[in-house]
Structure formats: structure tokens, C-alpha cells
Amino acid sequence: MENITGYIFPIAIFLIFYFFILRPPIQRSKKEKQFVTSLKRGDRVVTKGGMYGKIFELNDKDSTCVIETQAGKIKFDRAAISMDMSQKLNNPAKKSK
Secondary structure (H helix, E strand, O other): HHHHHHHHHHHHHHHHHHHHHHHHHHHHHHHHHHHHOOOOOOEEEEEEOOOEEEEEEEEEEOEEEEEOOOOEEEEEEEEEEEHHHHHHHHOOOOOOH
């Protein structure tokens, strides 16, 4: 019986480490990858640097996109598009009364 209790503590530490330290970044990267692959022409986006614009062109060969802004068209890597800010831009929070 003492051998079993000696294994429970390390297993519990591993599970806590996995669910609170390792799993959240893995899930976030999966969501970001899904977001980047679901982008299409005409989507309004925000880059991680704060540039607002609309997707003008997507290039699957080198994973880039051309974003149309008020200043002109700029070519970005798709990884430079912020998932959180783009979703907030497209789905603004509803004001409470």
C-alpha cells in the first residue's frame, strides 16, 4: 500500500503540470493555425504590430497575404495577423444598457 501512495504524488504533479502549463499553449497554437488557414479575401484583420486593414490577396506558396489599408497595400506573413484583435474587430462586444 505504501508503494502506491509513493506513486500518486508524482503522477498528480505531472497531471497538474500538463493541464496548467503544457496544454493551454498547445490549444492556443491549434486555434491560431485554424484561424490563419480560415482567412479569406475581404476579411478585416489587425496585425500584431497594430496595422488595420482588409485582406486583398492570399499567397499559399509562401504563406503571405497582402493587406489593403488606407495608406496602400502591404505584404505580410500570415503569422503576423493577430487572432484576438481581428476577432474583436469583426465581432465587437455588445454594449449593456
